[in-house]
Amino acid sequence: GTRTRCRGSQRAKVSTQNGMSTAVASSSGSGFVPPAEAGRISHAQMWWYQDAMGTEQGPYPVQQLRSWFSHGYFTNDTLTAASYYGEVPTQFWRISELWERPAQQAFVLAEDAEAAAPVVMNEPEFVECNSFTGHKEGYVFKADQYGLGYYKDEPPEPTVDVEKLIEENRKRFRTNKLSGQATPKFDAWSD
Numbered sequence: 412g413t414r415t416r417c418r419g420s421q422r423a424k425v426s427t428q429n430g431m432s433t434a435v436a437s438s439s440g441s442g443f444v445p446p447a448e449a450g451r452i453s454h455a456q457m458w459w460y461q462d463a464m465g466t467e468q469g470p471y472p473v474q475q476l477r478s479w480f481s482h483g484y485f486t487n488d489t490l491t492a493a494s495y496y497g498e499v500p501t502q503f504w505r506i507s508e509l510w511e512r513p514a515q516q517a518f519v520l521a522e523d524a525e526a527a528a529p530v531v532m533n534e535p536e537f538v539e540c541n542s543f544t545g546h547k548e549g550y551v552f553k554a555d556q557y558g559l560g561y562y563k564d565e566p567p568e569p570t571v572d573v574e575k576l577i578e579e580n581r582k583r584f585r586t587n588k589l590s591g592q593a594t595p596k597f598d599a600w601s602d
Contacts, residue, residue, distance in 0.1 A: 443511035448502060452509055453521035455493030459500050460485065463539030463558050467503075470494045477518035480506070482547060484538040484561065487513050536563050 445452060458476045459469030479485055487507035492500030510516040534549060540560040543552045550561040 441511060445509045446504060449504055449509055450493055450495060452493050453519070454524040455495060456520075456524070457494040457497070458518065459492050459494055459503070461490040461503055462535070462537060463560065467499065468535065469499075470497065473518050473520055479535065479538070480513070480517050483540075483544055484535065484547070534563055537561070 456473055457470035458473055459467055459471070460476065462468055476485070476491070480489075485491075485506060488505050490503035491506055491509065492503045494500060506513050506517050537555075537557040538547075538550070538561040539558060540552070547561050549564055551564040552561050553559075555562055
């Protein structure tokens with residue numbers, strides 16, 4: 412059968428054959444149609460992306476990719492793919508190939524999409540970026556092992572090692588004594 416689906420101001424006809432939906436450009440609207448092989452992207456709960464090194468990262472919840480995209484961690488050229496059943500995708504598409512207006516449409520679930528169970532979202536370790544585009548909370552911009560971009564800012568946990576502190580104080584005391592500097596007096600009766 413054939414039915415008409417409205418996506419914002421765009422109208423597309425969807426033809427179903429053997430249970431598979433295939434998008435067909437309509438004569439009205441812009442004519443933009445995402446690749447049929449990408450599936451029902453407006454219902455995809457989990458997504459993968461390819462990082463700057465071409466490594467496939469995922470799966471991540473759709474809300475996480477929406478957040479990364481809206482904060483500028485991904486460009487319209489970032490390669491992404493939906494995962495419908497936990498599968499690792501075999502084909503990736505640029506964000507601009509999947510949505511006509513990515514800023515408004517990318518990684519936004521359809522209203523009739525089933526709600527997924529809450530998932531703890533992890534921030535990516537690295538987000539490729541050819542130039543500094545401003546402060547990104549929790550990230551530092553630099554050139555490092557993956558190239559130029561934003562790296563997760565994970566300052567080392569401060570550790571206090573009592574034995575090291577005692578040894579440093581002993582060294583400082585010896586250095587001061589050898590250099591002729593006066594040693595500290597701890598009370599008024601010391602000479």
